[in-house]
Amino acid sequence: MGRYVIRRLLQMIPVFVGSTFLIFVMVYALGDPVAALFGERAPDPATAAQIRRDLYLDHPLWQQYTHYMAQIFQGNFGTAFTGQPVLELMGSAWPLTIRLTIVAIIVEAVIGVILGIITGLRRGRSVDTGVLVLTLIVVSIPTFVSGYVLQFLFGVKWGVVNPSVSPAASFDELALPGVVLALVSLAYVTRLTRTSIAENTRADYVRTAVAKGLPRRRVILRHLLRNSLIPVVTFIGTDIGALMGGAIVTERIFNIHGVGYQLYQGILRQNSPTVVGFVTILVIVFLVANLLVDLLYAVLDPRIRYA
Amino acid sequence: MPEQLDQPNGRTSTEAVGQAGAGGAMEFAATEAASIGQATGPSARARSLWSDAWHDLRRNPIFIVSALLILFLVLIAIWPQLIATGNPLACDINMSQLGPAPGHPFGFDTQGCDVYTRTVYGARASVTVGVCATAGAALLGSILGGFAGFFGGWWDALLSRISDIFFGIPIILGGLVFLSVVTNTTVWPVVGFIVLLGWPQIARIARGAVITAKQNDYVQAARALGAGPTRMLLRHIAPNAVAPVIVVATIALGTYISLEATLSFLGVGLKPPTVSWGIDISSASTQIRDAPHMLLWPAAALSVTVLAFIMLGDAVRDALDPKLR
Amino acid sequence: MDTLLDVRDLHVEFRTRDGVAKAVNGVNYSVNAGETLAVLGESGSGKSVTAQAIMGILDSPPGHITRGRIFFQGADVLSLHREARRVLRGARMAMIFQDALSALNPVLSVGDQLGEMFVVHRGLSRRDARARAVELMDRVRIPAARQRVGDYPHQFSGGMRQRIMIAMAMALEPDLIIADEPTTALDVTVQAQVMELLAELQREMRMGLILITHDLGVVADVADKIAVMYAGRIVETAPVHQIYQRPAHPYTKGLLDSIPRLDQKGQELYAIKGLPPSLLRIPPGCPFHPRCPMAQEVCRTDEPPLYEVGPKRGSACHFWKETLGG
Numbered sequence: 029m030g031r032y033v034i035r036r037l038l039q040m041i042p043v044f045v046g047s048t049f050l051i052f053v054m055v056y057a058l059g060d061p062v063a064a065l066f067g068e069r070a071p072d073p074a075t076a077a078q079i080r081r082d083l084y085l086d087h088p089l090w091q092q093y094t095h096y097m098a099q100i101f102q103g104n105f106g107t108a109f110t111g112q113p114v115l116e117l118m119g120s121a122w123p124l125t126i127r128l129t130i131v132a133i134i135v136e137a138v139i140g141v142i143l144g145i146i147t148g149l150r151r152g153r154s155v156d157t158g159v160l161v162l163t164l165i166v167v168s169i170p171t172f173v174s175g176y177v178l179q180f181l182f183g184v185k186w187g188v189v190n191p192s193v194s195p196a197a198s199f200d201e202l203a204l205p206g207v208v209l210a211l212v213s214l215a216y217v218t219r220l221t222r223t224s225i226a227e228n229t230r231a232d233y234v235r236t237a238v239a240k241g242l243p244r245r246r247v248i249l250r251h252l253l254r255n256s257l258i259p260v261v262t263f264i265g266t267d268i269g270a271l272m273g274g275a276i277v278t279e280r281i282f283n284i285h286g287v288g289y290q291l292y293q294g295i296l297r298q299n300s301p302t303v304v305g306f307v308t309i310l311v312i313v314f315l316v317a318n319l320l321v322d323l324l325y326a327v328l329d330p331r332i333r334y335a
Numbered sequence: 336m337p338e339q340l341d342q343p344n345g346r347t348s349t350e351a352v353g354q355a356g357a358g359g360a361m362e363f364a365a366t367e368a369a370s371i372g373q374a375t376g377p378s379a380r381a382r383s384l385w386s387d388a389w390h391d392l393r394r395n396p397i398f399i400v401s402a403l404l405i406l407f408l409v410l411i412a413i414w415p416q417l418i419a420t421g422n423p424l425a426c427d428i429n430m431s432q433l434g435p436a437p438g439h440p441f442g443f444d445t446q447g448c449d450v451y452t453r454t455v456y457g458a459r460a461s462v463t464v465g466v467c468a469t470a471g472a473a474l475l476g477s478i479l480g481g482f483a484g485f486f487g488g489w490w491d492a493l494l495s496r497i498s499d500i501f502f503g504i505p506i507i508l509g510g511l512v513f514l515s516v517v518t519n520t521t522v523w524p525v526v527g528f529i530v531l532l533g534w535p536q537i538a539r540i541a542r543g544a545v546i547t548a549k550q551n552d553y554v555q556a557a558r559a560l561g562a563g564p565t566r567m568l569l570r571h572i573a574p575n576a577v578a579p580v581i582v583v584a585t586i587a588l589g590t591y592i593s594l595e596a597t598l599s600f601l602g603v604g605l606k607p608p609t610v611s612w613g614i615d616i617s618s619a620s621t622q623i624r625d626a627p628h629m630l631l632w633p634a635a636a637l638s639v640t641v642l643a644f645i646m647l648g649d650a651v652r653d654a655l656d657p658k659l660r
Numbered sequence: 661m662d663t664l665l666d667v668r669d670l671h672v673e674f675r676t677r678d679g680v681a682k683a684v685n686g687v688n689y690s691v692n693a694g695e696t697l698a699v700l701g702e703s704g705s706g707k708s709v710t711a712q713a714i715m716g717i718l719d720s721p722p723g724h725i726t727r728g729r730i731f732f733q734g735a736d737v738l739s740l741h742r743e744a745r746r747v748l749r750g751a752r753m754a755m756i757f758q759d760a761l762s763a764l765n766p767v768l769s770v771g772d773q774l775g776e777m778f779v780v781h782r783g784l785s786r787r788d789a790r791a792r793a794v795e796l797m798d799r800v801r802i803p804a805a806r807q808r809v810g811d812y813p814h815q816f817s818g819g820m821r822q823r824i825m826i827a828m829a830m831a832l833e834p835d836l837i838i839a840d841e842p843t844t845a846l847d848v849t850v851q852a853q854v855m856e857l858l859a860e861l862q863r864e865m866r867m868g869l870i871l872i873t874h875d876l877g878v879v880a881d882v883a884d885k886i887a888v889m890y891a892g893r894i895v896e897t898a899p900v901h902q903i904y905q906r907p908a909h910p911y912t913k914g915l916l917d918s919i920p921r922l923d924q925k926g927q928e929l930y931a932i933k934g935l936p937p938s939l940l941r942i943p944p945g946c947p948f949h950p951r952c953p954m955a956q957e958v959c960r961t962d963e964p965p966l967y968e969v970g971p972k973r974g975s976a977c978h979f980w981k982e983t984l985g986g
C-alpha cells in the first residue's frame with residue numbers, strides 16, 4: 029500500500045506540472061500584466077521596466093513558472109495587483125467555497141443515493157421511469173439557467189430565501205446555492221446508483237443471501253448496498269474537486285465571494301498572481317481527491333490490491 | 336461501466352473507477368434462469384448488435400421523439416427563415432422588454448429585439464458548435480485513444496498522463512482563461528477550445544473499448560492466424576469499439592452545447608453580433624425580476640436542445656448494451 | 661420412510677420480451693429424509709428452476725409458478741406467508757450454488773457470511789457467531805480455520821470456496837439440501853473430494869439431498885435415485901443402478917452412450933443430434949422427438965405421459981418397451 033501511494037504521488041508530479049504550466053501559459057497569454065495594471069494610462073517606461081523586474085517578467089516563461097512555483101511552495105503566493113496578498117484573498121475565499129462544496133456533496137450523496145436505490149429496486153415501474161426522465165431533464169438544464177430560475181422562484185417570487193448570500197455565508201444561506209451546484213451531479217449519482225443496484229440485484233451473491241433466509245432489509249442493506257455503492261462513493265469523491273472548480277457559475281449567480289468568484293474577477297482583470305495561485309491549489313485538491321478515492325476503493329473492495 | 340455521460344464542467348468520468356476492476360465478478364452468473372431469455376433453438380434469429388439495436392430503437396418512443404426534435408433543430412439551424420421571417424438583429428429600442436404582441440409571440444428583449452426570432456436564430460450557433468466540436472473531439476479522441484489501447488506501452492502511458500493533465504483543469508475555468516484572450520467573434524475559437532478539452536474523455540472511452548475488443552476470443556484467434564495490425568484494427572477491433580464512442584459522443588454533443596452557452600453566459604464564448612442563447616440568457620438574467628419572458632424562451636430552447644441529444648445518446652446506449660435489458 | 665419433499669405437477673414460466681418461456685412443465689418428484697435424488701439434465705432443462713421454486717428464490721418477475729404444489733414436511737410451502745417461507749430458507753432447507761466465487765459476497769469476510777446464519781436465524785451475538793463460523797470451517801476441513809475466518813472469498817482456492825458454500829448450507833443442520841451443480845466449476849481432482857465431503861455430511865445429519873447435475877459420472881456413487889429432465893419435464897425416473905443398466909427413455913440412453921468409455925477406445929463417440937428446444941417454442945407431442953432416433957408419427961402429435969415401467973420406475977416415452985428391450 030505504501031509503495032502504491034508513493035508511486036501515485038510520483039505520477040501526480042508531471043500531471044501537476046502539466047496542468048499548472050498550461051494554465052500559467054494561458055494566463056500570461058492574457059496580455060501584458062503591466063499594461064493591465066496601468067489601464068488606460070501609458071506607463072512610464074522606467075517604472076514599467078522596474079515592475080517587470082520585480083514581477084520576474086523579464087525572464088523567459090519557463091523561468092517565470094519555476095520561480096513562481098518555488099515561491100508558492102515557500103508559502104508565498106504573491107500579491108494581487110490591487111496590493112492585497114493573494115494568501116489573504118484565499119483565506120476569505122476558500123472557507124466559503126469549502127462550505128458550499130460540503131452542502132453540495134451532502135445534497136448529491138443523500139438525495140442521489142436514495143433516489144437511485146428507489147429506482148434501482150423498482151426498475152421498469154413508473155417511479156423508475158419518472159425519476160429517470162427527471163434526471164435527464166436536470167442534466168440538460170445548464171447550471172446558469174437552473175441557478176437563475178431557482179433564485180428567481182425561491183428568492184424573489186416566493187421569498188423563501190435571500191436571493192443573494194451575505195458575506196458570512198452560513199450553511200442555511202448556502203442551501204439553495206448548494207442545491208444548484210449539486211444538481212447535475214445529483215442526477216448522475218441517481219443514475220449511477222440505479223444502474224449499480226439494478227446490476228447487482230441479479231448478482232449471484234444476492235440470490236445466495238436470499239437463499240440463506242435473510243430478511244429482505246438485511247439482503248438490501250448489507251449485501252446489495254454495500255457492493256452497489258462502491259462506484260457511487262468513488263464518483264462522489266472525484267466530484268469534490270470538480271464541484272470546487274465548477275463553482276464559478278454558482279458563486280457568480282448568488283454573489284458568493286468564494287474561489288470561483290475570485291478566479292472570475294482575476295481573469296477579467298488579468299490579475300495573474302490571483303488566477304495562478306487559486307488554480308494551483310485547485311489542481312492539488314483535485315489530484316489529492318483522486319488519490320484518496322483510489323485508496324478508498326481498496327478499503328471498500330477487498331478484491332482490489334495495490335502493489 | 337454504467338453511467339458515462341460527459342459533463343459540462345469537466346469532471347472525470349467514472350471510467351477510471353470502473354477500470355480498477357470491481358463489478359466484474361458478477362459477470363459469470365451462470366444460472367439457468369438467465370439463459371432462458373436467449374432463444375437457444377435452431378430457429379433463434381441471429382441478429383447482429385447493430386440490427387438488434389436498430390430493432391429496439393424503432394420501438395423506443397424516447398428515441399423517436401429525440402430524433403425528430405434533432406432533425407427539426409438541424410433544419411432550423413440551416414434555414415431559420417423556414418419558421419422565422421424577421422431579422423434577429425433588427426431591433427426597436429421603443430419595444431424594450433415588452434411582452435407578447437401580435438406577430439411577436441415571445442415578446443421583446445431589452446434592446447427591443449424580437450425574442451422569438453432570436454430564439455430561432457440561436458439554434459444555428461448552438462448546433463454548429465455542438466456538431467463541429469463533437470466531430471473534432473470524437474475524431475481526435477478515438478484516433479489517439481484507439482492507438483493507445485491497441486499498441487499499449489509507452490504510447491499508452493504518455494497519452495494517459497496527457498489526458499490526466501487535461502482532466503486536472505476544470506473546464507469552465509480553462510474556458511475563461513483560454514477564451515478571454517480571443518477577440519475573434521466566430522464560433523471557431525469556442526469549437527477549438529471544446530475539442531482541446533473534450534478529446535481526452537473520448538480517448539479514454541475509445542482506449543477502453545479497444546482493449547476490451549482486443550481481448551475478445553475471435554480477435555485473439557485472428558491474431559493467432561496471422562492477421563496484420565492494420566487488418567486487425569480495421570476489420571475486428573474498430574467495428575466493436577465504435578459503439579461506445581458513438582454513444583458517448585452523442586451525449587457529449589448535448590453537453591458541449593450546454594458548455595458553449597455557459598461560456599457565452601460568462602462573456603467569453605460567442606460574442607455579439609452572433610445570435611446565441613447563452614448571450615441572450617446572460618443579458619436577460621439581470622432583468623429577471625421585470626421581464627422573466629426574456630430568459631424563459633432562450634433557456635427553454637437551450638435545455639430542450641441539450642435534452643434531445645442526451646436522450647438520443649441514452650436511447651442508443653440502452654439499445655447497444657444488451658446487459659441492461 | 662417419511663417423505664421430506666414432494667413436488668407435484670409444478671409449472672414455471674418466464675415472461676420475457678420475446679415471449680413466454682415454459683421452463684418447468686409438470687414436474688413431479690419426491691425426496692425422503694436421508695435420501696439423495698439426482699436431477700439430471702442439460703442446461704435449460706428446468707432442473708435449476710425447479711430447485712429455485714422449491715427454495716422460493718425464483719426471480720419474479722419474470723418467473724412465475726403457474727400451477728402445482730410443493731410439500732415440505734407435509735406443508736404446502738407455496739401457500740405459506742412470505743415471512744414463514746423466509747424462516748424455512750437457510751434453516752430447514754438450504755442451497756449450494758455452482759460457482760462459489762460469484763455466489764459468495766465479495767466484500768464480506770467468509771466469517772461474516774457464515775456467522776450471519778447464526779445471527780439471523782438463532783439470534784447469536786456476533787462474537788458467538790464468529791466462533792461457530794470457525795467450527796463450521798473446521799468441520800468442512802478448511803486448514804487453519806481460526807486464522808482464515810476473516811479472509812475474503814477471493815483469497816481461497818476454488819475447492820476451499822466450495823467447502824465454505826457447503827459449510828454455509830450445513831450451518832443450521834437443515835433437513836433438505838439442494839446442491840446445484842456443486843462441483844461443475846471445480847478441477848476434476850477437487851471434484852471428488854468435495855462430493856465426498858458433501859455425501860459424508862449428508863449421511864451424518866440424515867439430510868435429504870437433491871443433487872442437480874449434468875454429469876452422469878458424479879451421480880452413480882452418491883445418488884439413491886435419478887430423475888432425468890428434458891424441456892421442463894421429467895422424462896425418466898429410476899433407482900440409480902437400474903438406469904445405468906437399462907435406460908427406459910431414448911434421451912437417457914443417448915446421455916449414457918455419450919459418456920466416453922475406456923473399452924470403446926478408438927471408436928467414434930456417440931452424440932445426441934440436434935440441440936435442446938427453445939423453451940419459447942417447445943415442439944408439440946414429445947418434446948424430444950426432433951432429436952430422437954426412434955421417433956414415430958405418434959411422437960409428433962401426442963405427448964407421452966410418465967408410464968410406469970417397473971417398481972419405482974417411470975418413462976415418458978411411447979416406446980419405452982422397445983427402449984428397455986434394445
